[in-house]
Amino acid sequence: MLEIAKPSKNDTSAAALPYDSSAVSIWKNRTFLAVFSSYSLSLLGNTFHSIALNLWVLQTTGSAKLMSVVLITHLVISMLFGSFAGTFADRTDRRTLMWISDAVRFVLVAAIAVLIYLPNVPFAYIVLLTGLVAFAGVFRTPAFQASLVEIVGKEQITQAVGAISISDNIIRISGFALGGIAVAAVGGAFAIAIDAATFLLSAILLLIAGKFPYQAPKDEGIAKTSFKDDLAAGFHYVWKEPFAKAAVLLLPLVMFFFLSTFMLIQVMAVKVWHAQPFVFGLMEACIPLGYVIGSILIMRLDTRLKSRGKWTLWSVILMGPLFIAISFMTSASSALPLILLVGFLFSFSTTIIFIALRVAVEPSMQGRVFGLVGALTSVAPPIGLAVFSTLSDLYGPAVIIAASGAAMLLIGMIAYRRFTAIRTFQ
Structure with missing residues (x-):
């Protein structure tokens, strides 16, 4: 049976940090609210971007083949770099990694919006920027998933995961619908510009969140291992x-x-x-x-x-x-x-x-x-x-x-x- 041992009050190890029997409700946890809102906006940006870009490709080229190129680009990058990104998330400050990921995606998606607005831009440029957006985004997911315990502690983790699951479903549905409506109403370039704004707001919310309350302090005296060793250690x-x-x-x-x-x-x-x-x-x-x-x-x-x-x-x-x-x-x-x-x-x-x-x-x-x-x-x-x-x-x-x-x-x-x-x- 998987048992969870309660740490003593004097235990300051990383394993002990996530526990706090007096933890406030997740809805009164300012850090969680900021990160939760950031995650929701980032997810909205992902779904919005996906449908808006795909619809723009179909509307402008009429080619399902070109649309599949965009989808395959996302798929291949997620598959190839998931473990790489997860290792990176374990070696650095996860909050910093998340807001940098959102900030980079803001710049890249804004660039896609500009290229779509301009006439006669080679489709290869759109694919390249889309691949970079996917690459930046792949770092955010493991960093966020792994940081939840640093934000709410293990005592509140069920509440936090449940809230995120509900948000996932609502946003994935509404994101696809809103993306389609936006493309039809204001065009692909402006719809993707709106998408870029969600990543910017997400990054700002992460900066507002401040340091995660249960984050373990970095061990100064322990020798650092190489990235390759950490990647292998994960597998x-x-x-x-x-x-x-x-x-x-x-x-x-x-x-x-x-x-x-x-x-x-x-x-x-x-x-x-x-x-x-x-x-x-x-x-x-x-x-x-x-x-x-x-x-x-x-x-x-x-x-x-x-x-x-x-x-x-x-x-x-x-x-x-x-x-x-x-x-x-x-x-x-x-x-x-x-x-x-x-x-x-x-x-x-x-x-x-x-x-x-x-x-x-x-x-x-x-x-x-x-x-x-x-x-x-x-x-x-x-x-x-x-x-x-x-x-x-x-x-x-x-x-x-x-x-x-x-x-x-x-x-x-x-x-x-x-x-x-x-x-x-x-």
Whole structure:
């Protein structure tokens, strides 16, 4: 069983710093509010930038191929540099790394807006700047994920992760919608200029946040290791530490099957169920709504929710039969309750793991662990979408949804048996 030992009052080690039984609510924590707002703005900038740039490419060139170049650029950079960025986040001040990342993206995205506004600018310049934006952004994610425990302490980590999960869903949905509206209303250049402003505001909020209250002091007397050694140490830690290893294996698999299967459910709604636009909209809202409900429940129950690791693994297991049941539905309306429940289970199968990682993983290693998780979870969904869409064209969406559900059921059962570190997390 994964137990958390309370440190003594005289213990000033890095491991002890995150604990504070008298910690105020996260909503009264000025540093958390500033960083949370910064994260939300940065995420809004990411989603806004993605849809605005993609729509501009389609509107100006009409080429889906060129749009895919932009998407692939982001994907490749996230995959190649996730662990590199995570190692960097463990070797430097994470707050500084975050605001520099936002400031650099502000400059780069503003440059993209200028180039889009100018006539006859080679598309290669847009791709180059997009790659640099992705490279700067890849440093922010592990730095933010690893810094949460430095901001709120381990006693408040469930509340913080739950709040971020809710923000994630709301902003990803609204960001895509707002990006599309902005491009249609004011054009691609001005829409991307608005996007640049979100990164600037995010950087300012991080500067306002001040020093993180639970940040461990730097050890002056310890010899510094090389970047290469730290990078290797991160992979070694994940391989040897049971919880980190289990999470790095399980999360990409859940993302792979869940997102790919939901895409096929959308295909089925159009091609098989012939869903009306209103019903299709409700179906689109079911997943994030279920996820938000689950995240709120996790926040409210906090430590009163016992055997959280079992809740996580049972959620993975139960999503399998639900996908199989959805594949047999004859209409989108009848599938809505099942889709809502899948969104709820998806929250439990991911949010609790992200909470546990911050408890189980050493603070000095969290950047590297989250960097690796981010790299794998970013590459899994696009691969899944490509594979599942190809199979759907050959055998139909219902067959592949059922097969995916059976695979999730099997993976969940294997994980429940083999991933003891997750199963015993309290």
